[in-house]
Amino acid sequence: MLVLRHTEGNAATVTVLDTRALNRATLARQLLLDRADVPVVDAVAHLCGLQAQEPQEPFVGLWSRLRAFDPAALSDLLTGRAVVRTHLMRRTVHLLTAEDVLAWRSRHDAMLRQRVVGTYRRELEGVDFDALAAAGRAVLADGEPRTAAELVRAVADRWPTTPPRPLGELLVAALVPVAQVPPRGLWRAKGGVRNAPLATWLGREVDPPAPEGDDPVGRVLVRRYLAAYGPAATADLRAWSGLAGLPAAVAALRGELVAFRDERGRELLDLPDAPRPDPDTPAPVRYLPAFDNAILGYDDRTRIIDTAHRGLSVAGERVVLVDGRVAATWRVEEDAVVVTPLRALSRADRDAVAEEGRALASFLTDHGGDRVRVADPA
Numbered sequence: 001m002l003v004l005r006h007t008e009g010n011a012a013t014v015t016v017l018d019t020r021a022l023n024r025a026t027l028a029r030q031l032l033l034d035r036a037d038v039p040v041v042d043a044v045a046h047l048c049g050l051q052a053q054e055p056q057e058p059f060v061g062l063w064s065r066l067r068a069f070d071p072a073a074l075s076d077l078l079t080g081r082a083v084v085r086t087h088l089m090r091r092t093v094h095l096l097t098a099e100d101v102l103a104w105r106s107r108h109d110a111m112l113r114q115r116v117v118g119t120y121r122r123e124l125e126g127v128d129f130d131a132l133a134a135a136g137r138a139v140l141a142d143g144e145p146r147t148a149a150e151l152v153r154a155v156a157d158r159w160p161t162t163p164p165r166p167l168g169e170l171l172v173a174a175l176v177p178v179a180q181v182p183p184r185g186l187w188r189a190k191g192g193v194r195n196a197p198l199a200t201w202l203g204r205e206v207d208p209p210a211p212e213g214d215d216p217v218g219r220v221l222v223r224r225y226l227a228a229y230g231p232a233a234t235a236d237l238r239a240w241s242g243l244a245g246l247p248a249a250v251a252a253l254r255g256e257l258v259a260f261r262d263e264r265g266r267e268l269l270d271l272p273d274a275p276r277p278d279p280d281t282p283a284p285v286r287y288l289p290a291f292d293n294a295i296l297g298y299d300d301r302t303r304i305i306d307t308a309h310r311g312l313s314v315a316g317e318r319v320v321l322v323d324g325r326v327a328a329t330w331r332v333e334e335d336a337v338v339v340t341p342l343r344a345l346s347r348a349d350r351d352a353v354a355e356e357g358r359a360l361a362s363f364l365t366d367h368g369g370d371r372v373r374v375a376d377p378a
Contacts, residue, residue, distance in 0.1 A: 016261045017231060017268060020279040022303040023324045028275040029228050030294045031065035032286050032321070040066065040073045041082055041097060047293055048224050049096035052085055054316070055185045057289035058095050063363050064286045071187040078182050081202055085180035087173040090242035091115040092291075093180065098202050105177050105198065105206040107217040111242050112174040120166035127162055133175035137197070145181045145194035148172050177206050218249030223271065229297045231260050231270035239299035266300070283324035285349075285356040287337075290316040295326070309342060320356075322349050329378075330357070336371035337361045340378050350374055 017025075027033040036043060043066055044050060050058045063069045074095075077083035084101050088094050091112055096104075117124060135155040140146065146154075148168035159167060172178050177198040183191035199205045210216055225237055234250055237243075250269065260268040270276070288294060295301055295313040305313060305326040312319060312329065320328040320339060327349075328341040337357040345353065357372030 014259070014261050016263060017276075018263055018279070019303055020324075021276065022231065022262065022268075024277040024279055024281050024283065025231060025275065026229065026294060026303055027283055027321075027324050028277050029230065032294060032324075033277065033281065033283060035065060035067045037067045040069070041077055044077075044083055044095060045097045045100060047228050048221075049088065049094040049100065050293060051089075051092055051291045051296060052095040052185065053093040054290050055085075055189075056187075057291065057318075058185075059187060060287065060289040060318075060360070060364075061292055063360070064288060069363075075182075075186040075189075078185055084198070084202070085185045086178065086198065087112060089240060091173055095185070101177075101179075101198060102202060102204065102206050104217055104221065106209045107215075107221070108241075108243070109174070109209070111244075113170075115242065116166070116170045116174045120169070123163050123166040124170065127159055127167075127170075129170070129175060132159070132167070132170065136171045136176045140176065140178075140195075140197050140200070143196070143200050145196040147192060147194055151195070215246070215249050215252075218243075218246045219253055222246055222249045222253055225297075226257070226269060226271050227274060228293075230274055231268035231276070232298065233262070233266045233268055233300070235266070235299040236297070240297045262300070264300070283321070285352045286321040287330060287356060287360050288319050288321065290318050292319075295319070320353060322353065328353065328374075332364060335361070335365050335369050336373055337364070339372065339374045341374070341376070342378055344377055345374075 024033065031043065040062060043062060050061050052058045059071045059074060062074060074083065082098055083095055084098055085093055085095055086101055088096060088104065088108055132155065135158060136151060139151055139154040148171065149164065151171055152164045152168045156164065172195050178195040179198050179201040180193050181196050181201065183189040184193055221241060222237065225240060226232060229236065229240065237246060257269045258272045260270065262268055295305055301310055301313060304324065309326055312326065317329045318331065319326045320330055322328065322345065327343060327345065328339050330337055330339045337360050339353055339357055354372050354374055358370040361372055362370045
């Protein structure tokens with residue numbers, strides 16, 4: 001039974017979820033409390049995609065979440081076009097199901113454009129975005145995947161004074177919905193980024209934007225986000241998606257959501273029947289890849305990482321969860337997993353970190369070794 005503190009409001013009693021309660025809810029939603037026995041494509045869908053700008057990292061993220069994860073299964077989904085690498089949330093590269101990419105892409109168009117322009121405003125002055133998008137689509141119409149540099153060279157004569165990088169990023173991250181095609185992102189494969197139009201790669205156009213004043217995709221995103229990340233504040237939803245908080249969608253769904261408060265007094269929204277485990281539920285050691293959803297999916301990340309270590313989550317450090325919280329970083333050296341604790345660990349915790357590290361080393365070496373070294377705290 002979940003025992004929590006309550007505060008008296010003017011009209012009703014509001015349940016306050018402390019940090020540990022939020023931590024256990026996050027672990028449960030992120031499939032990190034118990035490894036799930038579900039198909040890989042269902043896990044990718046449940047997580048609303050996995051951040052994937054580092055091509056091999058999602059394999060570790062899924063290994064930590066799924067029982068008997070076979071990396072070939074994810075590679076097969078990519079080559080079979082059921083899962084796609086593309087820019088979406090926060091303008092970062094994510095692995096998403098084809099169904100979700102096609103349904104969600106148009107809702108992210110304005111944000112993607114704004115983020116590129118925010119970075120390259122001066123360099124992009126005078127560029128006609130509609131004309132650039134049309135030129136890019138015309139080049140890609142032959143179905144041949146291209147690098148951003150190849151795409152820019154094919155259109156650069158029309159914008160000779162604009163630097164290549166802003167043109168390329170605007171095209172492949174915002175104006176033309178594209179997939180990063182294999183071998184990019186396959187297990188143990190090396191390959192540069194080559195882009196093909198999503199419509200060509202997946203066999204149909206992305207869903208058109210909804211009529212003005214309606215936001216069905218926004219409502220789907222709110223529900224799906226809460227199922228994988230909740231309970232959460234609208235600021236967390238905004239930090240995850242890059243969208244402006246989806247206020248109309250949240251307002252439309254309030255009648256079917258439940259509300260809590262965190263210890264800072266922020267309102268947290270959630271699906272009524274979503275798992276909120278007892279805060280005393282034991283949490284196993286888990287190894288997370290760089291830029292993992294469980295950390296980057298929130299504005300307030302204190303439910304899983306101390307404020308003093310927040311910088312690790314944006315610096316690309318791989319981390320280890322002990323009792324549900326970031327307690328160490330890890331790297332691979334000569335086929336060995338090397339763990340550097342951020343604080344002193346008990347003997348039992350060090351043993352558990354080493355045991356899970358051996359399993360990870362075996363996975364990363366295709367069962368060729370299980371060496372792990374736990375260093376002294378940094």
